[in-house]
Amino acid sequence: MKDIKWVFVFYSLAAVASMCGIGVAVAMRSPLVGIAAILALVFIMGSGFKTKKRMRDQGLL
Structure with a gap:
């Protein structure tokens, strides 16, 4: 349970x-x-992928 990324x-x-x-x-x-x-779906999905890339680049994933 501790590995859950709640933002995702x-x-x-x-x-x-x-x-x-x-x-x-x-x-x-x-x-x-x-x-x-x-439009909301595109925005949300884009934000999710952007957050995932940012976290991967920072070594958080």
């Missing part, structure tokens, strides 16, 4: 929530909500 757990849960938001947008037939959810 947060990023993954936020990405899953964004994916769920895409599903909700489809169900609502709302393109605006869909675009917002897709």
Whole structure:
């Protein structure tokens, strides 16, 4: 349990929530909500990969 990187757990849960938001947008037939959810997903995934690279470069992974 001590090796869990909680920041990555947060990023993954936020990405899953964004994916769920895409599903909700489809169900609502709302393109605006869909675009917002897709943009949020891209931002969250990008931030997660950027954080992983930064931590790997610092030797924390």
